[in-house]
Amino acid sequence: MGWFWADTAAAPSAGTSAAKCPIDHTPKPSGCPIDHTPKPASGCPIDHTSISKSDASASQCPVDHEVLNPMNNMPHLSSEKAPGQKITLSTERTISSIPRGESEDQGLWEYPSPQQMLNAMLRKGKGDGIPEDAVESMVDVHNFLNEGAWVQILDWESEHTSETKVEPRLKKFTGRPHDLSPRAQMYMWLGKIFPETFNTVPPFDRHDWTVLRSLGREKGWKEVRYVIDYYGAPDDEDTGMPAFMLDTRPALDSFDSAFARMKRWGVPVWKRAMGDFSDRDS
Template structure:
């Protein structure tokens, strides 16, 4: 997740993936909470290192990714992949002139993995679907962040923006760690499998038009969910919330949880 690419010149809600995952099927049975994409080839010595990061490469500080990745066919590549990049719906940086975040093209994704020796075992014909799955999940994460930010957006009439993000796939968040512990005690109630990915996104919350921004860190845990009963397609759950970095974030998380309970206790129900 989170393979945004800046121009060189990442609440719980189930989300059904629109992409055909048949190209991801393997002879061995995947783990219950595994991402539909095989991440075994992404492993590195650094627990929070992006799979395409390393060496003396010039990196973009906004996404910790190489500044320039070729769109040319890789040596020995058998399938020609698209070089078209998808523009996200996520505003980038502090001002409108910085535009929207862009995702890498399938060809850039393959070249990035091969460049760092992480592409072994990745079928070329699966790369396009890999990009689509990750783009889909990142868009879902942003929609959840917009829900958290809605009360501030209503006050300022200025939409939040994404400043930067960091992938931390091997770092369990405190909440994910707590759920795993509870899963051992109450396996029928709580998840017993860890998230398959984690991101930290730095979101810019407006302080008012022309009054600047407040950086707010969000933590996103990505979980696999049971396959859709009707279609059999994989589903996912994104657990998105402000990090407990300050009292305001703590209050937002408490009120986000407590307000629905209060409404229910008062006999108020959403339509």
């Protein structure tokens, strides 16, 4: 989950709820098909244009790493058809509703095209067993989940947004599919003790998003890290479509974030203790 590109600015698309996926993409992959772990490749991250002539005699760079975009830890992905590819996939990319960077002239984050998605999976060795004609649906689900994550972040940020009248923006993100968040670890531990109450299946993906929270117009931004755990949920009983659950919250790395999480949990508990059940269905 969570790939973005930002080559083009365009009008935002409508926000999407993350409760249920609208795409029936059978066969369904068991987890996120994308390995977000940066791996060594053939490129070099060093700009050799500034190297002196005395150093230019080296036959090759001793560093063998591919240049990664620091905003998403991803390399450049080709839109060319892969060797042996049988189906022609779209190279058009969808513009997200998520503002990119600190200023409006940086536009919106852009999702990968189906062709880029396939090339990425093949490059990472994740393409085996995934039908080419399922890739477009996978991209739709990928985009849907990230739009849902942003909707949840906007909800967390709504109190600050109402004060400053400035919408938050997404500075960068990092995929961490192999790192269980502390909350996910806690849920799995509790699941061993209370299997009827807590889920014992780990999230299939995790992301850390660095969100820019406005300090007021022309007053700059505060960086707030959010953690997003992506869980599979039981298929919808009526349609049989796959469903997902996103656990989105500010990371516990500042007092403000810790207080926000305590307030989000504590206020409803206090209200119910006082006999107010008005938000039970909200």
